[in-house]
Amino acid sequence: MKTSVSRAPLIVLCLTWLLWLIAQWLATPALALATAAFPAIASLWAVFVAQRRPRVTAPLRQRQADPDLLARDVEEALACQGHILYRLDLQRRAYDYISPNIEHLIGAPESALLRDGGWAHVKSRIPPSDAEQIRQRIRAALAESPDGPCDVELEYRLRDIHGQTRWLRDSVRLVRDANGRVCHTTGAAIEITETKTAEQRAQVTLRAIDDAVMATDDAGRITLFNPGAVALTGWQEDEALGKPVDALIRFAPTLDQRPAALPVDTVLKTGVAVRCAEAMTLINRAGQRIPVLDSTAPIQMSGDPAPVGAVIVLRDERASSESLRRLNESEARYRTLVESSPVGIFHFDREHRITFVNSRFSDILERRADQLVGLDLRSLADAAVLPAVRSALEGHQGRYEGPYHDARSNRDIRFSIRTAPVFDAQARIVGGVGIVEDYTAKYDAERKLRESETRYALAMRGTNEGLWDWNPLTMELFLSSRLMALLGEAAESLRTTSDAWLARMHPDDRDVYYLRMVAHLKGETQHFELEFRMATHDGSYRWFRSRGIAQRDETGNAYRMVGSMGDITARKRAEMQLTNELAFSRTLVDSLPVGLCVARRDGALTLLNPYFGRLTGYTIDDLGALTVSDLIVAEDRPLIEQRLERAYDEGTAWAETQIASRDGRRLPVSFLARRVTLHDIDQLLCIATDISERKNAEQQMRNLNRELESRVADRTAQLAAAVKELETFSYSVSHDLRSPLRAIDGYARIIRDDYREAFTQEAHVLFERMLAAVSRMSDLIDDLLELSRVSRRPLNRKRINLSDMAETILGALAQSQPYRQITTRIDPDMRVFADAKLLQIAIENLLGNAWKFTAKHADARIHLYSTRAGDETVFCVEDNGAGFDMRYADKLFGPFQRLHTDRDFEGTGIGLATVSRIIQRHGGRVWAEGEVDKGARFYFTLGDIDN
Known part of the structure; x- marks a missing residue:
């Protein structure tokens, strides 16, 4: 599994050397401040290294001999260190295993997370940005390692049960199946919130230092370049990182013309810090010459004297007058670092008085800082910590780990204290520094675990299982009272033999029982386990499940075997019923x-x-x-x-x-x-x-539809041809009749006018009737031509204001008969989408009929309005004229159909037929309602797009 090395130790070590170098440059009293600060950081570093120093103990050989024991020890050790171990099945999207200590982060127990939805619960607590970064890292890792398992190191945030954000470092192994697909992952996650916080604060501290601070690796390449170095040298951080230090940092020759350079190579070889006693002249990127003081120190890891790099500090001597101010700022940054530490820190003087505490120390003791500063440690009610304090004042490192009773709050806590002495410039002990870690929560968790284990042991005693104890050397068998009760026996307990025990067993199960028992006694199995049938007191057989384990001597021979046995008859019956149901289901599926x-x-x-x-x-x-x-x-x-x-x-x-x-x-x-x-x-x-039959039926239906459509098309074409011939015939007849009709009218008028006096009165009447008949015939021809044009004219729909059109038509009728007194009413702003010319012909006919058939009524009224009926608009022309008998309503819209004589009302009988043809061409419909001498109502629509 890949691991990543935190940069926190390097940053802390850099800060340590930096403060030491500052202390070497500054004079008293600033020197005292720097040296007082240095031991505290040194102690922090010592604790940091001590916590990570590997420990090799005597039982290692035993673990090497027993891999399972070693695996459990590793798991327990990782869990104690805060590691969360897990195994995730990617096909099920669920955990196969996860450490119990996940509960303090997620708030859900291990058992809940192992069920479906557990992985989704954990994933929901990861911020989307971090989740996307995880996906990208995994894709990149899989691309780099296309075959076999793939390891990837992840760092991400997780929202805990209190809504706070925690940082985790997760070492993940992606495992592929035989097909090369990732099937599951294993991982070990550990919380690094404190490390992340420390890194960020250390980075802030390092970047806040005015001096130029650089760090190199063991090859002299720059790995750290703070803003002070950028300001002093003129090189940007991204330009400097990875470059040899000599390629960027140049010095002018000394007064005796000797070349000047940084002693990085010397420090890396010897492991000894080098400080220049005299200022050197730095030539920066812009060519400026700047006097600087240089100090170079090795970076060494604990237990290894070989330097892994070097720290270089360059101080601009142009600003030496501000050294004290900078030291004060450094001290403030140090205090910020200490205040932000996740462990409690306190200083004390030689009189055991506390001189400084950080906020974490105050939190542990639940007291304010002003209540603790000045407190004599010897006045504490619990003196368990005093030996560690005295060790520091005697010049040694002290340590205490255990309980502490706080009399002020009357509570018991557990913590560990590490102390170290603090020296002044003359190496005299002036006090000490202590680091306190509170592990009360961890101790309580372990105590609760032990209590839980005790309860589990007690619960096992109360289970519904009986116990047996067998001596394979003497063949004696002891049965507990509970086991006797399960067998239906009244005895409290029984000592019997293995032969008598086998005699009660079902004959079909004896051989298997014997073979399993012998295999375990020989050490071929870890434990004995078998399900078999035993005869009870009434002679009936019941199912039992027996489990046991052998105790062995130094040579591995079994001298005792103990186990438990429980009645599983109900479970066996349920399994049999389930088997029958499965067989039935299988038969059903097959049928x-x-x-x-x-x-x-x-x-x-x-x-x-x-x-x-x-x-x-x-x-x-x-x-x-x-x-x-x-x-x-x-x-x-x-x-x-x-x-x-x-x-x-x-x-x-x-x-x-x-x-x-x-x-x-x-x-x-x-x-x-x-x-x-x-x-x-x-x-x-x-x-x-x-669905073959359905598809065949659908195909037959499609064939029938195509045949029907073909027939309809043929019939439609025939009808269209017939209509065309009819229209042509009607148009030709109308035109052919005009010539003789005009001749009859002309000659009749000539005879009437030229021979007026030769005719009798009766002849004059006959001539007038003949001329009237000719005029009526002419009107009929005109109406037939209009009807023919209406049928052939193409539709040109547009938006029309029907109200304005009706007003114009009624105005023209009023001018033609100014003597008529008619009340007209038209609803305003009735708009339609229709052919303007055709619609005007239809409205002229409807309003003209209303005007004509109200001629014999003194109080004549005509009303044009619209209403909504469902999803269409219905228009109506209503009058209070002659009306009609509803028995003849179906004849109104046929050509030459009239319900009144010419003596009553003149007309040709073509008008309403024309209206019907126009409305039908618009996709609408027309109908009428009326009553004799009470008026009529003519309704029409203009299709689905009329409104």
Whole structure:
């Protein structure tokens, strides 16, 4: 597994050397401040290294001999250090294993997270940005390692049960299956919130230092370049990182013309810090010459004297007058670092008085800082910590780990204290510094675990199982009272022999029992376990489950065997019932008249019922080499694969497709896929229903529809031709009749005018009737021509204001008969989408009829309005004129159909036929309602697009 080395030790070590170098440069009293600060950081560093120093103990050989014991020790050690171990099954999207200590972060116990939804619960606590970064890191790692397992180191945030953000470092191994797909991951996560916080604060501290601070690796390449170095040298950080230090930092020759350079190589070779006693002249990137003081120190890890790098500090001597101010700022930064420390820190003088505490120390003791500063440590009610304090004042490192009773709050806590002496410039002990870590919560958790284990042991004593104890040397067998009760015996306990015990066992189970027992006694199995039948007191057999383990001497021979036995008859009956139900279900599935199969996510078939086999021609033996896609025709496979994915995601999917049978036939089916869980694995239940008969019926229906459409088209063409011939005939007849009609009218008028006095009065009347008949015939011809034009004229729909059109028509009628007194009313702003010319002809006919048939009424009224009827607009022309008998309403809109004589009301009988033709061409309908001498109402619509 890959590991990552935190930069916190390097940054802390850099700060340590930096403060030491500052102390060397500054004079008293600033020197005292720097040296007082240095031991505290040195102590922090010592604790940091001590906590990570590997420990090798005597039992290591025992662990090497027993890998399982070593694995458990490693797991427990990692858990004690705060590691959270887990194993995630990516196919189930669920945890196979996770450490119990996950509960203090997530708030859910281990058992809850191991169920479905546990992984989703943990994932929901990771910020989306971090989740996306994790996905990118994993994709990159998989791309770099296309084969075999892949390791990746992740750092991300996690929201804990209190809503606070925690940082985790997760060492993840991605494991592939035989097909090269990632099937599961294993990982070890540890909280690094404090480390992250310390790194960030250390980075802030380092970047806040005015001096130029640089760090190199063991090859002299720059690995750290703070803003002070950028300001002093003129090189940007991204330009400097990775470059040799000599390539960027140049010095002018000394006064005696000797070359000047940084002693990085010397420090890396010797491991000894080098400080220049005199200022050197730095030539920065811009060519400026700046006097600087240089100090170079090695970076050494604990236990290894070989330097792993060097720290270089350059001080601009142009600002030496501000050294004290900078030291004060450094001291303030140090205090910030100490105040932000996750451990409690306190200083004390030689009189055991506390001189400084950080906020964490105050939190541990639940007191304010002003209550602790000045407190004599010897006045504490619990003196357990005093030996560690005295050790520091005597010049040694002190340590105490254990309980502490706080009398002020009357509470017991557990913490560890590490102390170290603090020296002045003359190496005299002036006090000490202490670091306190509170592990009360961890101790309480361990105590609760022990109590839980005790309760579990007590609970086992109260279970419904009996105990047995067998001596394989003497063949004596002891049965507990509970076991005797399970066998229906009244005795409290029984000492018997193994032969008597076997005699009560069902004959069919004795051989298996004997073989299992012998195998365990020989050490071939870890423990003994078997389910068998035993005779009870009434002679009936009941099922029991027995488990036991042998105790062995130094040579490995078993001298005792103990175990438990419980009645599992009810479970066995339930299993038998379940077996019968499964057999019934299998019979039902095999009898279904539809094809049924079960497939994994990759499409591989795991079950195929006989009907599916009959449909496709495949047998059960062909399952291993088939997938669902293999059963589908090639052109439909992408569709079915997409439907299968939808079924996995949404639960169900459906499609119509064709099955490709083994002999090449194509069979149309209705294909239904539904997600089911079998053996704790999500699979797909696929049902294929033969729809050949339905498809044949649909094809026959389509053929009939095509034949019907062809017949309709032929009949429509015939009707169109007939209508065309009829219109042509009507138009020709109308034109051919005009010439003789005009001749009759002309000659009749000449005779009437020239021979007026030769005719009798009766002859004059006959001539007038003849001329009136000619005029009526002319009107009929005009109306027929108009009706013919209405039928042939193309529609040109547009938006029309029907109200304005009606107002114009009624105005023209009023001018033609100014003597008429008629009340007209038209609803305003009635708009339609129609042919303007055709609609005007229709409205002229309707309003003209209303005007004509109200002529004999003194109080004549005409009203044009509209209403909504369902999803269409209905228009109406209403009058209070002569009206009509509703028995003849169906004749109103036929050509030459009149319900009144010419003596009553003149007309040709073509007007309403023209109206009907115009309305029908607009896709509308027209109808009328009336009553004799009480008026009439003519309704019409203009189709679906009239409004």
